[in-house]
Amino acid sequence: MHSPPRTEAVPVPTPAASLVFTTTLSHGPLTRAEIGRRTDLSPAAVTKAVRPLMAAGYLVEGVDEEARPSLGRPANLVRVDGGRALFIGVKVTGDEIIAVLTDLCCRIRVARHVRITTRDPGAVLSSTAALVQELLTEADGFGVRVSGMGLAVSGDVDRAAGVVRYSPFLDWRDVPLAELAQAVTGLPVTVDNDVRALTVAEQWFGAGVGVPDFALVTVGAGIGCGLVVHGRVVSGAHGVAGEIGHLSIDPQGPPCHCGNTGCVEAIAGDAAIVRRVGEVTGLSVTDSAQALELAHRGDPGAREVYARAGEAIGRAIGAVVNVLGPQRVIISGEGLAAYDLFAEQIRDTFAAAAFGTAAQCDVMTRPLPFEEWARGAAATAIQSFIGTEHV
Amino acid sequence: MHSPPRTEAVPVPTPAASLVFTTTLSHGPLTRAEIGRRTDLSPAAVTKAVRPLMAAGYLVEGVDEEARPSLGRPANLVRVDGGRALFIGVKVTGDEIIAVLTDLCCRIRVARHVRITTRDPGAVLSSTAALVQELLTEADGFGVRVSGMGLAVSGDVDRAAGVVRYSPFLDWRDVPLAELAQAVTGLPVTVDNDVRALTVAEQWFGAGVGVPDFALVTVGAGIGCGLVVHGRVVSGAHGVAGEIGHLSIDPQGPPCHCGNTGCVEAIAGDAAIVRRVGEVTGLSVTDSAQALELAHRGDPGAREVYARAGEAIGRAIGAVVNVLGPQRVIISGEGLAAYDLFAEQIRDTFAAAAFGTAAQCDVMTRPLPFEEWARGAAATAIQSFIGTEHV
Incomplete structure (x- = not known):
């Protein structure tokens, strides 16, 4: 089996670029003018923000043939290239681990569930690792590398430190989950509170758009x-x-x-x-x-x-x-x-x-099944990958 | 008595310009590099934002002689020109009206109080008008026009509509306060919830900086x-x-x-x-x-x-x-x-x-006397004047 091509996260350092990415993700395909209108950025600022995202292949541009005017230039539409990278999102409940494989557009490609019988961090982690391994195998079929993983658990979670400070349901205290999950999966890991992760998905794609x-x-x-x-x-x-x-x-x-x-x-x-x-x-x-x-x-x-x-x-x-x-x-x-x-x-x-x-x-x-929560976890991984977590 | 020179509000349409103004107000005088660092704006964006504010005279630039380096160019510092415009801020309590005259830096120049014995909107309005008249007379001495007035009352206040929807303490319901106050004072009037107005002052100058x-x-x-x-x-x-x-x-x-x-x-x-x-x-x-x-x-x-x-x-x-x-x-x-x-x-x-x-x-x-609340009302008037209410 040959290794899938590797994609590395290209830093997108400016708030403007992050804003352009998430706006295009939620509302795209969009013309540059429309991006400017929605983000309150000037045409020059949009151009500047779009450039590195295009260079990295996260955004692509193409003519919308359907919207081609009878006279004049056709409108160029900018959109996120979903196929550019894959992500894994995991939601841990008291009884179950739900994991999804998504693309850069955070569309779910594969979903997997596994029941858990103990909430011990070590056991949860090894069940998670097994589930992630299944998804990594699935990912090989897409020929695109998995660029990051998001892990969502309930309670007081310090995303920046990657630590679950206190999760009453899991009875966890001060578990350095990002570090542990990174060690067993080899992926960059983002951990966040599960409701906050779901909120990101709802803001990007749901009733919060x-x-x-x-x-x-x-x-x-x-x-x-x-x-x-x-x-x-x-x-x-x-x-x-x-x-x-x-x-x-x-x-x-x-x-x-x-x-x-x-x-x-x-x-x-x-x-x-x-x-x-x-x-x-x-x-x-x-x-x-x-x-x-x-x-x-x-x-x-x-x-x-x-x-x-x-x-x-x-x-x-x-x-x-x-x-x-x-x-x-x-x-x-x-x-x-x-x-x-x-x-x-x-x-x-x-x-x-x-x-x-x-x-x-x-x-x-609004009914949101646990796959949607796992998708939220994948969204936090996309945030970390693109550098949009502060926008 | 000759009329003081008139200053008209120059629209500052961009969020970047508003951000530059409030940052300079809270932290100034600042070098352009420091403004960029604090606002996360590029040098080009700072220059673009500063230009109309300078042209309108709200910001001024000068060499800081004390900070002059022994070699190389001196640092040019940008600051708000407090003397460029005056504002009135009014806080209405159940027993008292407190009014202040401030400059564009929201520094209090004059303060006045008056007791009230009735909370009837008409009576409160005419007491306010008398107090504002006193401050307008004081303002003449500064040779600068009063450019706006902020009115802060407790309760559910719709700032955009200029209406006090419900103020339990004053027993007011649906009072179109901005329109009424504008009619009796001739000033552009911003009405807001009193605690929100105080929060603006605290964010600009207090423990929220x-x-x-x-x-x-x-x-x-x-x-x-x-x-x-x-x-x-x-x-x-x-x-x-x-x-x-x-x-x-x-x-x-x-x-x-x-x-x-x-x-x-x-x-x-x-x-x-x-x-x-x-x-x-x-x-x-x-x-x-x-x-x-x-x-x-x-x-x-x-x-x-x-x-x-x-x-x-x-x-x-x-x-x-x-x-x-x-x-x-x-x-x-x-x-x-x-x-x-x-x-x-x-x-x-x-x-x-x-x-x-x-x-x-x-x-x-943090003890904040009622003058500080009235100063908050003046801050809301400055927001409306500069167009920073959305930043």
Whole structure:
């Protein structure tokens, strides 16, 4: 087997070039004039930014035959050359590792899942390495080298240092994940908080395209939130942001695994719902599917637990909206399976909690399967490759 | 009396020019190389941005004789020409109007206060007009025209529309304040939320200089918060942002004037403290000074009320820090007079509420008298004048 051709990341040092790349990725193919309009850059600045990206082969230019005017010069369109490089994105949940192989346009080419039975960092890492190896083998078929890998886990993740500071679900503390994953895969590794990674994908390709200020609220095992403010994902000065699961909304509320009481997650997270449904029904309830089934069968106690969870989520969204006033809130996560059980409470509580015109915020739901989260991890690897993580 | 020379606002259309202006205002005098370093602009982009600002006289350039090197060319320093234009900033509280006359560097030249006895918009407007007239007369002495006026009030303010949507303290709803103030003063008027205006001043000249992500929490009649994320003040897509006073932190808490229960402001705002100190002591307590005196004299009931207020403020700061992860939180406002009574509770509750490394955020206090808030209003007028409100 011959080695695929190697592509090396060409540094794209300027914020303008990064902005041009991500704009073309989200909205392309675009004319240079259109790039200028969308990025607020002058024609000269666009030309200057496009040049190194073209030289590296990340952007390509061609005539759009369909848009050829009957008179005059045809419009040259600039687009990202998806085939120029491949990336791997991995999302680690408490039960499963989901990995995708994407191109430079972050289109998923191959997806793989594997169940995990232990959350021990070493075991998770070796399962990840095996999955990555499968994808690297698939990548050989494309004749393009895999240029980087993104790893997304929940919790307090320091992307710059490559360290998972604290992940309550995985019970990890201070795991130097980037270094460890790089050692076992041989790839440049970017680690990030999973909701933040998903937010990057949503900003580039999803309901966040062209929306400078939005929040992505994820409901499921944890209650998370990714934020885009002034067109950029919020990372927090110390790596923590969007931690709405640990907003304490009731001093008399249940204890949370983080050490506080009355956190949103301690009321509306999967584990809290499962436990509480077991308590109120007196039945042995061991997972979300059972809790959900009881509620869907009409058990009033179980339905009440979901209603309270909806109120907690609505209150958390109200907090985000009062603090940041985003244009849009996107609700997603595996917890959407229960959405019919708490949609009304989310909306009513949010509407009551929102101050003044903040209530005008557009609240929508959007199912995003775990492949999409893994795609978000691949997006963070593309950010690192292109050097757009600060744009 | 001869008319002072008129200065007209010269449009500064590019984001780069706005960025150069505010950078020079905060950090100047600066060499062009230093401007480039701080703004991430190329030498050519700096030159292009500086040119129209120089032509309009907003920026001036001169040799720094002290920094003259023994060999080689002296460094040319660029600075804002403060004397080029004057501005008026007005802050309206429930009892008082505070107005300042500033130069283009937002330095206060003259300050005036007037008590108000009614919060009726018409009455407040005519008191404001009288105060502005005094400052316009003072401005004549400088031989420079007043180029704009900023008006800062609490609540949900739509700066773009010039409308106070809802100000609970003033009991105003949908007051077209910019239009009304423009009619009585003849000046271009910018209206904004008062905490947001103060945040602009703090970002340009205060504890926010050079800090890309910070929160300014104000404690007093209301509990407010101004936010800077990615170097820009957060305004909210619909005009509301930083409304931490109306985060509901306790479903069993006291009713709030906004219609919810357990809001931070319903526990820690001046009126709530005064009422509660009256209740627990059984004394007639009519204002903050009396409540404060009781607590400072050691009344255990009064001290307890302040302790609870401190917890509510700490919890609100915890919410901001968990959502945004700012580098710094600045606590200010007239409520700092009681700071010794609740500092410990603020710090302890914040530390417990902050998730993971978010607790590393630097929390500091900073007394900012009402003149500083009025200066913030003048800063918003300078933003409108220069066209920097989007930077």
